[in-house]
Amino acid sequence: MATATALQVNCDRMLHRLDQLAQIGSIPGGGVCRLALTDEDKAGRDQVVAWMKALGLTITVDQLGNVVGTRPGLEAGPPVMTGSHIDTVATGGRYDGNLGVLAGLEVIETLNERQIQTRYPLAVAFFTNEEGARFHPDMMGSWVFSGGFPVEAALAEVGTDGTTVAKELERIGYAGTVPCGSQPVKAFVELHVEQGPVLDQERIQIGAVTGVQGMIWQEFTVKGVSNHAGTTPMHLRHDAGYGASAIAVAARQLALEMGGNQVATVGSIQTKPGLVNVIAKEARLTVDLRNTDSALLHQAEAQLNNKIQEIATAEGLEITSRSLARFEPVAFDPAMIDLVAQTAAGLGLSVKHMPSGAGHDAGMIAAIAPTAMIFVPSVDGISHNVKEYTAPQDLENGANILLQVLLKLAL
Ligand code: HGY
Ligand code: MN
Numbered sequence: 490m491a492t493a494t495a496l497q498v499n500c501d502r503m504l505h506r507l508d509q510l511a512q513i514g515s516i517p518g519g520g521v522c523r524l525a526l527t528d529e530d531k532a533g534r535d536q537v538v539a540w541m542k543a544l545g546l547t548i549t550v551d552q553l554g555n556v557v558g559t560r561p562g563l564e565a566g567p568p569v570m571t572g573s574h575i576d577t578v579a580t581g582g583r584y585d586g587n588l589g590v591l592a593g594l595e596v597i598e599t600l601n602e603r604q605i606q607t608r609y610p611l612a613v614a615f616f617t618n619e620e621g622a623r624f625h626p627d628m629m630g631s632w633v634f635s636g637g638f639p640v641e642a643a644l645a646e647v648g649t650d651g652t653t654v655a656k657e658l659e660r661i662g663y664a665g666t667v668p669c670g671s672q673p674v675k676a677f678v679e680l681h682v683e684q685g686p687v688l689d690q691e692r693i694q695i696g697a698v699t700g701v702q703g704m705i706w707q708e709f710t711v712k713g714v715s716n717h718a719g720t721t722p723m724h725l726r727h728d729a730g731y732g733a734s735a736i737a738v739a740a741r742q743l744a745l746e747m748g749g750n751q752v753a754t755v756g757s758i759q760t761k762p763g764l765v766n767v768i769a770k771e772a773r774l775t776v777d778l779r780n781t782d783s784a785l786l787h788q789a790e791a792q793l794n795n796k797i798q799e800i801a802t803a804e805g806l807e808i809t810s811r812s813l814a815r816f817e818p819v820a821f822d823p824a825m826i827d828l829v830a831q832t833a834a835g836l837g838l839s840v841k842h843m844p845s846g847a848g849h850d851a852g853m854i855a856a857i858a859p860t861a862m863i864f865v866p867s868v869d870g871i872s873h874n875v876k877e878y879t880a881p882q883d884l885e886n887g888a889n890i891l892l893q894v895l896l897k898l899a900l
């Protein structure tokens with residue numbers, strides 16, 4: 490259809506929405522803090538729902554607060570869906586997740602302007618708690634939406650501040666009634682900033698994402714003995730603070746020794762009582778392990794657990810753990826990956842097939858529908874940081890590919 494391939498998004502309009510949404514929960518440095526189900530997340534949700542309504546979309550809110558805006562097609566049936574998330578980490582950038590949702594709205598507005606009707610319905614979704622920073626695990630909403638996690642378990646999750654998903658959904662008015670898992674999807678395409686350095690360093694314009702790497706999040710509690718930092722001989726110490734630090738060093742060492750795609754980090758360490766002259770009696774820390782290869786990821790986990798047992802024995806510490814998130818690597822549908830790559834090439838853009846280092850809602854929806862992702866470069870590979878930045882031309886390229894891919898799937 491000649492007109493369809495000539496269609497372009499209105500990038501200024503999309504940038505304006507990105508800027509408006511970034512004002513909600515804005516933090517110094519141009520970043521955003523809209524932790525899932527907080528007042529800021531509510532305000533962001535209300536804004537996006539208002540835009541969806543203005544575009545004539547039919548809105549559904551499911552039991553976990555996942556929001557889907559649907560544009561009817563000439564035929565009824567499962568929609569071709571795009572979207573992402575609008576919750577952020579506490580030190581978030583303005584593009585992570587938000588770009589995918591607002592580019593979806595831009596596609597809808599472009600089609601509305603030209604009164605283009607698609608054969609199948611089109612939908613734009615934002616999923617609850619993709620980040621998993623306040624409530625674990627991450628990708629919670631899309632995981633429940635795609636039937637991977639029981640909605641009851643998700644609603645009962647207790648956040649880092651002691652409240653539950655259920656209570657917070659009620660409080661912000663997004664405890665919907667649509668049963669989770671009741672909304673079939675014909676195909677799913679997510680536009681997202683890469684959040685890593687590959688496209689930027691290799692000066693490539695588009696990533697045709699082949700899949701999402703596996704991830705394991707564990708929280709360890711290290712119990713030792715509080716004592717005086719000055720009088721206690723070193724060989725008599727059971728220092729939980731040292732134990733936690735030794736785990737952090739072991740995780741990093743393990744990733745460096747394994748090499749390849751293995752990564753590891755300790756993002757959070759808290760000690761009690763947390764005083765300069767008191768040997769810590771307790772420490773709590775999180776470990777994030779990831780790898781594109783399932784067997785290697787499990788090998789990393791086993792090796793780290795062995796090391797942790799050695800630390801516990803050597804230091805006379807009691808170390809327990811609880812799982813916060815556990816996702817196997819996901820491979821996207823080859824035909825969908827090719828569609829992204831061919832569409833990018835057709836628009837004269839350079840494209841690279843690559844895995845995603847970050848978790849994404851697409852990694853969950855892939856369980857119920859042919860799925861693909863489109864990456865655009867992150868300058869210096871920075872993300873989960875207020876300095877996250879993607880150039881307007883790259884944002885426009887990504888949105889135009891999203892437009893063309895959705896049309897090819899829905900016309
Ligand atoms: O942690 C992740 O990869 C995602 O941002 N939730
Ligand atoms: Mn994201």
Ligand code: MN
Pocket residue numbers: 578585620847873
């Ligand atoms: Mn993120």
